Amino acid sequence: MAERMQFEYNVDGGNFTRAGFASSEIKKILKKLNVDIGIIKRTVVATYEGEVNIVAHAYSGTIYVDIDTERIRITLKDEGPGIPDIDQAMEEGYSTASSQVREMGFGAGMGLPNMKKNADEMQISSEVDKGTEVEIVMFLHNKE
Amino acid sequence: MVKFFHHALKFRKEICIGCSHCMNECPTQAIRIHGGKAELTDNRCIDCGKCYMVCPVGAIIVEADDLSRIFDYTHRVALIPNILLGQFPEGVSISQICSVLMEAGFTHIFEVEHGTRVLEDEMIRMMEQKELPRPLISTFCPAIVRLIQVRFPMFTDNLMLLKAPLDIAAMYYRRKLEEDGASPADTGVFYITPCAAKIAAIKSPVGEESSPITGVINMDFIYNKIYTKVKQGLSGKGSCCLPAMQPLQPEEMVWSLTEGESARMPGRTLAIDEVSNVIEFLEKMENEEISDIDFLELRACDQSCAGGILTSGNRFFTVERLRMRAEEAARGNDSMIYDTAGDSIRDHSDYLNEHLKVTQIKPRAMDKLDEDMEQAMLKMRKVQEIMKDLPYVDCGICGSPTCNSLAEDIVQGKANVNQCIYVQKRWEQEGKLQPKESMEILKEIWGEDKF
Numbered sequence: 355m356a357e358r359m360q361f362e363y364n365v366d367g368g369n370f371t372r373a374g375f376a377s378s379e380i381k382k383i384l385k386k387l388n389v390d391i392g393i394i395k396r397t398v399v400a401t402y403e404g405e406v407n408i409v410a411h412a413y414s415g416t417i418y419v420d421i422d423t424e425r426i427r428i429t430l431k432d433e434g435p436g437i438p439d440i441d442q443a444m445e446e447g448y449s450t451a452s453s454q455v456r457e458m459g460f461g462a463g464m465g466l467p468n469m470k471k472n473a474d475e476m477q478i479s480s481e482v483d484k485g486t487e488v489e490i491v492m493f494l495h496n497k498e
Numbered sequence: 499m500v501k502f503f504h505h506a507l508k509f510r511k512e513i514c515i516g517c518s519h520c521m522n523e524c525p526t527q528a529i530r531i532h533g534g535k536a537e538l539t540d541n542r543c544i545d546c547g548k549c550y551m552v553c554p555v556g557a558i559i560v561e562a563d564d565l566s567r568i569f570d571y572t573h574r575v576a577l578i579p580n581i582l583l584g585q586f587p588e589g590v591s592i593s594q595i596c597s598v599l600m601e602a603g604f605t606h607i608f609e610v611e612h613g614t615r616v617l618e619d620e621m622i623r624m625m626e627q628k629e630l631p632r633p634l635i636s637t638f639c640p641a642i643v644r645l646i647q648v649r650f651p652m653f654t655d656n657l658m659l660l661k662a663p664l665d666i667a668a669m670y671y672r673r674k675l676e677e678d679g680a681s682p683a684d685t686g687v688f689y690i691t692p693c694a695a696k697i698a699a700i701k702s703p704v705g706e707e708s709s710p711i712t713g714v715i716n717m718d719f720i721y722n723k724i725y726t727k728v729k730q731g732l733s734g735k736g737s738c739c740l741p742a743m744q745p746l747q748p749e750e751m752v753w754s755l756t757e758g759e760s761a762r763m764p765g766r767t768l769a770i771d772e773v774s775n776v777i778e779f780l781e782k783m784e785n786e787e788i789s790d791i792d793f794l795e796l797r798a799c800d801q802s803c804a805g806g807i808l809t810s811g812n813r814f815f816t817v818e819r820l821r822m823r824a825e826e827a828a829r830g831n832d833s834m835i836y837d838t839a840g841d842s843i844r845d846h847s848d849y850l851n852e853h854l855k856v857t858q859i860k861p862r863a864m865d866k867l868d869e870d871m872e873q874a875m876l877k878m879r880k881v882q883e884i885m886k887d888l889p890y891v892d893c894g895i896c897g898s899p900t901c902n903s904l905a906e907d908i909v910q911g912k913a914n915v916n917q918c919i920y921v922q923k924r925w926e927q928e929g930k931l932q933p934k935e936s937m938e939i940l941k942e943i944w945g946e947d948k949f
Binding site: 377 | 874
């Protein structure tokens with residue numbers, strides 16, 4: 355039977371001090387599991403972007419990690435304002451971040467596009483005033 | 499297990515008292531206590547020397563060459579880093595220091611920092627190549643190169659594949675002597691080192707086939723030799739003439755200090771010293787929390803080489819002296835006496851550039867629980883299970899530095915959960931373990947004589 359592992363991390367909205375904690379934990383796990391360095395790199399970049407999105411825009415969120423020997427699936431689920439126009443949010447440079455957030459070096463409008471660029475698969479669903487769910491999948495063996 | 503690295507740090511079992519200071523200090527968790535003695539996991543050790551610094555009984559030694567080895571050669575070159583000159587208090591002149599070296603048997607003295615001139619040119623050329631990854635990370639500090647190999651393998655591609663100033667200085671000087679008619683076989687180049695990592699790098703170079711350095715002599719040994727002679731008034735009358743070279747530039751004199759490299763590189767650069775600071779920073783960088791940096795200078799010791807484990811002077815004074823020397827030199831008053839008819843190392847840059855590069859530096863990741871991912875997952879699950887029984891206190895009484903490292907050691911078959919004193923107490927309470935048995939376990943870890 356194929357091994358499978360699951361992890362869960364809570365993310366607080368507005369807490370930039372802790373932004374990156376979940377991504378860092380996920381990175382440590384993947385290193386221990388001897389996942390290819392390039393895949394770890396892409397996974398961490400994508401997860402970090404998603405984590406910062408939750409911190410910057412949502413009230414709270416959870417990151418679910420599901421790993422087996424074939425793929426890594428990371429689901430970032432938040433309670434927040436939601437995204438009214440996903441296509442627009444996927445455009446590079448589009449941002450609704452406040453000037454406060456931008457001053458902290460976040461909110462350049464590269465988040466979602468950068469996640470997509472680094473993930474093998476990505477799906478977003480969102481409901482305005484409820485929240486957003488982003489799922490990314492990384493394949494561990496070349497599935498081109 | 500295949501041994502990746504040569505280590506200059508050796509643990510002397512007969513002296514070790516098993517106090518575990520080194521285990522708690524090691525930044526890569528390479529040390530365990532067993533049978534009352536510290537034991538080193540070779541492939542995790544990066545030769546930073548933190549253990550050496552905290553050992554209260556001198557059980558850790560830095561294996562270098564004996565000074566008498568220089569007499570195997572007709573031409574005996576002392577390759578001295580600027581840090582050596584910064585060891586001595588005011589009143590000990592540079593020419594005194596050099597005179598003692600000559601009296602000790604060296605026939606030539608050459609300053610390592612001459613090698614920075616050609617290196618800097620090449621580094622700037624690399625910085626201009628847009629296709630190279632960012633940030634480019636200097637390979638100046640060999641402990642940092644090893645740290646990246648074992649703990650941050652994803653940054654091995656960012657390492658500038660260039661030799662260190664000491665290799666370049668040695669290559670240059672060998673060639674110069676050869677041009678003057680000296681046979682290469684009769685030439686011995688000896689580096690006076692402020693740290694263990696440099697020795698390890700010379701004895702098993704990372705990404706290089708062979709080293710132009712013949713041997714290494716510890717700086718503390720040379721320091722004592724020089725200072726004794728000076729104190730006894732036996733030296734310093736003669737002045738010493740250095741080889742025909744252009745004098746060192748002020749910026750070259752401070753190359754091995756913090757910001758010595760970063761101040762010379764274009765773009766946004768950053769210098770970080772001390773190994774735990776470096777680890778903290780690289781962990782952030784791995785998460786992509788840090789970007790847009792062009793060049794990183796990373797050094798394992800606090801105050802860079804001035805804080806090298808084989809230095810004798812206070813590192814802050816060393817920095818002050820070297821900066822003062824550089825300031826004086828900028829005003830044209832360097833106290834080093836040069837034979838000013840000298841040539842410039844840049845005249846040989848064609849030859850040196852050909853030999854400046856090192857081949858690939860490979861990742862040596864040590865974090866993985868198993869090569870096979872499925873096995874690694876099984877082991878991780880076991881680690882999680884074991885952690886439920888452990889107290890998260892990281893007391894080290896089990897002989898591993900943290901609860902988590904004990905759990906991993908257990909999973910790798912190198913330890914047993916009953917080594918945990920909390921587990922022992924619980925099991926004694928539950929009648930699963932006799933006090934006598936738990937005493938035996940502790941003796942096995944900490945040695946008979948402690949109880």
